[in-house]
Amino acid sequence: MSLLRIKAHSRRLSLLKTLEDVMTTRGFCFCRKITWEHEGASTWECYCHCDDCRRACSAPAVAWFGVPSKSFRWTGQALKTLQSSKGVYRHFCSDCGRP
């Protein structure tokens, strides 16, 4: 890759990072009664395959991401909360049961 192409590529990447920083991401549970949104990019992402995550989601691994709490808000109906282990609270929809 030439130096010119590398510079153009890094300009595009910095533009994408800027868009990611200002965009709003929205999500919902299976029945769409629980909704949420956050602004900006996630601060971390991971896959977890601990017993609790696997049982809570009936999956071999669960993908998680983290955002600053000030940029996140629940926007749908109220959540049910279950303490699955010390200091760990799992929220889910009381209608469809999805986390």
Ligand SMILES: [Zn+2]
């Ligand atoms: Zn639901």
Ligand SMILES: [Zn+2]
């Ligand atoms: Zn886990």
